Amino acid sequence: MLHQVVNIAAVTVLGVIEQAYFSLQVIYARRKYSVSPPSTTGPPEFERVFRAQANCSEYFPIFVITLWVTGVFFSQAAACVCGLLYLYGRLMYFQGYSESAHGRLAPLYFSAKVLWTLIGLAALGVLNTMCDLHLGLDALQQLCGFFSPN
């Protein structure tokens, strides 16, 4: 049972560590640009780091939820590959945004595409399980059987 989700859990822990790294960067930026809490405004260099972290934080729960639904209802391997790509994209996004507002765009589009893929796979996996439950029809398995008939 645990073996069926342990790789998703590993990607999740990796994601948590990445979020912790982003949070530490905000703390360093607060010190560097002398922006004391509760203020969240300051020089653009600080605001970019702050917004980069805020944006990653905002999407993190959505990412983790979709990762697990995909991993449980579609395929653990597909979820892990997409998950690692997403975390890589977010790291590039954070570093790009820290340098310039324009630098965030390419990795943002990349991680958005990966997240949409995860959402699509999650929806597919859930729909397939519902079909299987209500109609007794496991479409994904039949499709797999169609492409590899023996």
Add this chain to the structure above:
Amino acid sequence: MLHQVVNIAAVTVLGVIEQAYFSLQVIYARRKYSVSPPSTTGPPEFERVFRAQANCSEYFPIFVITLWVTGVFFSQAAACVCGLLYLYGRLMYFQGYSESAHGRLAPLYFSAKVLWTLIGLAALGVLNTMCDLHLGLDALQQLCGFFSPN
């Protein structure tokens, strides 16, 4: 096993898609009112859309967590009904807030009530499972038996 949570997973995926829709609205509002990142302030029309999305994002993890605890420990059907009502309330909230600060109030109170119901059911389900575990007493099942004795 998956059949016991597939409907909760479906409501979760629906919620993720709703959050994605809200995020897209913020991107459109940024373009429409020329508010470039990392800035988050601008004309009230933009700030309302921005805050509506921020508020929905903030509550989304709490909603998903409570949905799953209710679905697993209380009843999948009750969780799904509350979940769909909550997502509908949040859509009304987002549209109302986009139009005026006052327009957010009625759907906000509605979705708050639904979320409190979910929290109550989650607490009830967890307490009941704890009673069952520690005292060997499944109060919910006995209560059900009391109202439908045959």
Add this chain to the structure above:
Amino acid sequence: MLHQVVNIAAVTVLGVIEQAYFSLQVIYARRKYSVSPPSTTGPPEFERVFRAQANCSEYFPIFVITLWVTGVFFSQAAACVCGLLYLYGRLMYFQGYSESAHGRLAPLYFSAKVLWTLIGLAALGVLNTMCDLHLGLDALQQLCGFFSPN
């Protein structure tokens, strides 16, 4: 099965109720200092309450995710103890921050240490399950056997 996670679920529900309490405090602060939505700036007293809640909300999904990974892959008891300490630290943080920016520091460091402990235990639990799966080696169980050989 449910019995193995019911205590984690109880800590989770407690955490959700704490978050709800923080949200209510922001609503009261908005009324007290006359800061109407969508504005999020005002007197420092309001901004401290607002930022305290925003910070707790931001970390809440990370906390819940790490709590569950620790509870499922390492130990339910360890997860619950850390979870309760974290929620207590966050309550102190919220009350301290509401009074002064300096008052947030001690409980912030405390809850950060607890969260890092949870992240460490989650990583340990996941790594151990992966070793067990891929190498057939349950290091944690062997370690326990080493310290209590009979």
